[in-house]
Amino acid sequence: MTGSLLVLNTGSSSIKFQVFALGRDGPERRLKGLLDGIRVHPHLEVKDEAGTVLLDKDLGDHAENVGAAVEHVLTFLQDALDDGGLVAIGHRVVHGGRRFEGPARITAETLAEIEALVPLAPLHQPNSIAPIRTIQALRPDLPQVACFDTVFHRGHAELADRFAIPEALDREGVRRYGFHGLSYAFIAERLRELDPELAGGRVVAAHLGSGASLCAIQEGRSIETTMGFTALDGLPMGTRPGRLDAGVILYLMQQGWDAKKIERMLYHECGLLGLSGVSNDVRELKASQDPRAGFALDYFAHRIAQETALLATSMGGIDGFVFTAGIGERSASIRANVAKRLAWLGMALDDEANGADAPLISSTDSRIVVRVIPTDEEAMIARQTLKVLDLG
Ligand code: ADP
Numbered sequence: 001m002t003g004s005l006l007v008l009n010t011g012s013s014s015i016k017f018q019v020f021a022l023g024r025d026g027p028e029r030r031l032k033g034l035l036d037g038i039r040v041h042p043h044l045e046v047k048d049e050a051g052t053v054l055l056d057k058d059l060g061d062h063a064e065n066v067g068a069a070v071e072h073v074l075t076f077l078q079d080a081l082d083d084g085g086l087v088a089i090g091h092r093v094v095h096g097g098r099r100f101e102g103p104a105r106i107t108a109e110t111l112a113e114i115e116a117l118v119p120l121a122p123l124h125q126p127n128s129i130a131p132i133r134t135i136q137a138l139r140p141d142l143p144q145v146a147c148f149d150t151v152f153h154r155g156h157a158e159l160a161d162r163f164a165i166p167e168a169l170d171r172e173g174v175r176r177y178g179f180h181g182l183s184y185a186f187i188a189e190r191l192r193e194l195d196p197e198l199a200g201g202r203v204v205a206a207h208l209g210s211g212a213s214l215c216a217i218q219e220g221r222s223i224e225t226t227m228g229f230t231a232l233d234g235l236p237m238g239t240r241p242g243r244l245d246a247g248v249i250l251y252l253m254q255q256g257w258d259a260k261k262i263e264r265m266l267y268h269e270c271g272l273l274g275l276s277g278v279s280n281d282v283r284e285l286k287a288s289q290d291p292r293a294g295f296a297l298d299y300f301a302h303r304i305a306q307e308t309a310l311l312a313t314s315m316g317g318i319d320g321f322v323f324t325a326g327i328g329e330r331s332a333s334i335r336a337n338v339a340k341r342l343a344w345l346g347m348a349l350d351d352e353a354n355g356a357d358a359p360l361i362s363s364t365d366s367r368i369v370v371r372v373i374p375t376d377e378e379a380m381i382a383r384q385t386l387k388v389l390d391l392g
Contacts, residue, residue: 003087027382067134090385094124096148103384106144145385152181160224178225201319209325210238216311238280241270305341
């Protein structure tokens with residue numbers, strides 16, 4: 001099989017993309033690109049696998065929306081790829097609802113079903129749909145596959161996914177779905193390669209990036225996760241509050257806040273930023289002298305430890321813990337802070353290994369094996385896309 005696979009991860013103002021060459025040994029990463037500043041100052045940067053910048057270009061005002069921006073990416077790739085060009089496209093799609101239990105090839109029917117889920121993720125789902133439509137119009141010959149962030153969590157028991165609200169609302173779809181599923185699916189597969197014994201046990205994985213969640217993974221499968229109906233639940237994040245008494249929202253509405261104002265507050269003004277008043281970035285909080293910055297970091301670690309205990313209860317115990325994503329992979333102090341709070345469960349770190357971001361950071365006398373595993377959602381999308389298209 002020759003040719004390339006394009007993986008698209010589209011947000012409201014940026015498109016991250018990666019190109020994988022198809023070879024006998026599976027997909028091999030060739031390019032990483034970022035088109036950001038859509039609508040404001042669109043800019044395209046492309047690097048090769050070694051990090052060498054191949055293109056760094058302002059696009060003027062010629063990318064007024066996500067669809068137009070995708071066109072720029074396709075044009076660039078048409079010129080750049082000399083190995084038979086694109087043969088397929090894999091998309092990250094935030095919400096697969098109850099309907100999707102695996103990645104799906106895009107057809108008129110599946111696209112309509114993805115669109116029907118927009119009310120469940122009005123901020124994010126349209127960003128996934130726009131590039132699919134643009135590519136259908138420009139390159140109808142290219143097969144496209146949707147890879148969902150919810151799918152890894154689809155096997156949950158009802159106890160994990162129900163809210164204690166009237167059943168009619170549950171039937172309408174008001175229930176827990178969970179997110180970061182592509183990351184957790186990658187972690188579960190990687191753990192099988194690195195530590196098959198642990199992968200067969202009870203593991204809490206912590207995806208700690210600008211969004212943050214935990215997932216209870218038992219024998220490689222998701223049992224329960226901290227994000228719920230939306231990506232607002234669970235842990236505090238860069239700018240989102242995590243778990244919040246629903247009465248707070250009721251109070252704000254009674255004070256005259258409308259949905260837009262509440263949404264802006266919940267998605268952009270809470271979490272580490274709201275707690276510290278300084279920044280949403282762990283690096284800046286670490287460097288700050290402001291006591292509120294230290295409080296925000298402690299709060300984050302405290303909530304991670306609390307939710308870990310909750311997930312351990314769902315699994316009847318815990319054998320391993322995996323840190324991943326920007327903060328999980330790079331912040332030794334957050335990892336140490338979490339471990340300190342879980343010492344009662346038998347978690348202990350090797351300070352030197354932790355300080356070096358080593359793959360195995362638990363001490364030899366720790367009852368819980370603690371690992372740092374870099375996540376790779378794009379590699380997961382590439383694998384799932386090839387499998388659906390029977391190209392893998
Ligand atoms: P996203 O969720 O946007 O994909 P990442 O997984 O890359 O983001 O995580 C981004 C976050 O990682 C940043 O907000 C920052 O707080 C944190 N981060 C990145 N590098 C470091 C570092 N060296 N030390 C501590 N935190 C870091």
